[in-house]
Amino acid sequence: MNKTIKQGAWLFVIPVVVLVAFNALIPLMTVVNYSMQETFGDNVFFWEGLRWFEQVLNSERFHDSFVRQITFTAIILLIEVPLGIAIALCMPRKGFWVSVCLVLMALPLLIPWNVVGAMWNIFALPDIGLLGYTINAIGIEYNFTRQPFAAWFTTILMDVWHWTSLVVLLAYAGLSAIPDAYYQAAKIDGASRWAVFIWIQLPKMKRVLTIAILLRFMDSFMIYTEPFVLTGGGPGNTTTFLSIDLVKLALGQFDLGPAAAMSLIYFFIVLLICWVFYTLMMKNEQQ
Amino acid sequence: MSRWLVPTLYIVFLLLPIYWLLNMSFKTTNEILGTFALIPLEFTLDNYIKIFTDPAWYRGYINSILYVVINTVISVSFALPAAYAFSRYRFLGDKHLFFWLLTNRMAPPAVFALPFFQLYAAIDLFDTHIAVALAHCLFNIPLAVWILEGFMSGVPKQLDEMAYIDGYSFPRFFVKIFMPAVASGIGVAAFFCFMYSWVEMLLSKTLTSVAAKSIAATMTRTASTAGYELGLLAAAGALTIIPGAIVIYFVRNYIARGFSLGRV
Known part of the structure; x- marks a missing residue:
């Protein structure tokens, strides 16, 4: 749409800017403040410059939780995106049952995150949970509170359960927007199922998939409540992702300086990657 | 088949x-x-009976629903004019502002938990519903602006021009003509604000202690202090699924649009 240039439009935006800035900028400045000072309580602060940043960037603890975070995000993206596309491709295009399916699929997305964690905890307990009991019954030793591999497996399965539907819903919306004429043309050309997917469906889904990947990246990168309730970051530190580590540092040990420095590094990484996605997304939209 | x-x-x-x-x-x-x-x-049915008769439990739900509703009302009413501006006009810094809003949707709540606690304690709002409602605006206002902008861009500009020619003043045009035209968008935005405020638990737990304690905090306390009352915890969890399950029926045709920040 052709937009009129009108600077007065700022008046419409001011309330939003004020409210969001109040929530975003003041806390952010608090974090910046802490990140450069040392305090021993009583509101006495000492200037520390960039020492905390150096400390965090060089600490093995941060490296470890960062690697865990990247690994987790990569794994769930690699599972959820192809799986979501596959399910969307299998769904029929129209009908009453499709609506029922979509509503049922959206159900996990609406459950409070601590309940998701608690639910999976109950579901995966080795002695009384359906999943844990079944795995043990078929002869595989499984206990997600003791075995790191089992903890990772459960956390990833939980995330797949929780969020694959998002990819399905978006991919399905993209697919429904393809006109029938495209498929008819492909049929006349004798195109294979695979060719239809690569040359018609995938390009048409490009836009929604960019958003799906952006959202899944963002949310998995700041995941906190679900794994915290499920495993508490354990066993040991094996499922301590960045947010869990940060909360441990800030609210558990009250190491405000390093925690603040870590927050800023963390936020900066998220912003950087999201900016790349955003640029891609806007490019797609202009086409 | x-x-x-x-x-x-x-x-x-x-x-x-x-x-x-x-x-x-x-x-x-x-x-x-x-x-x-x-x-x-x-x-x-003992677990459910306990939840519905013990104030410590059912107040958790009432508190959560209260801040969620306040948040939804604030987010949507603030976002409406802003989304209109983004969908109709170009102005200095509009694109940067739009991205800046999105960055707040990306901010990890863990980063903000402690500073939020200090901020709302400093202005004497700690442990009130309004504190959680305002804090959730951090990600819900950007969400509402994005969703509404998507819907509003689908309304042809001729509508605005016609109303102008017919002699409508701007506020009257906005309320009488424009808002009904994007009614489904408003519904979807409200639904998603409701939902994201309902599922978010870290900030609501950090910002409340007694008077406005959220259901998440109540559940966590039960899990840790009452030992192993799994049945009670399961009943409490099952009840939190209901609000989402009810409202989703109303937005079933727009689910994808809402989850994608209005970009589909």
């Missing part, structure tokens, strides 16, 4: 943990710890 196989299997996978949660919520603690059974053998 084979087309239904994959979606059906997937839905069964989705429903299994929910079924197990419901199963647990109808069992007595003894049965949960003593036997493994696919259906409750000594069916009991």
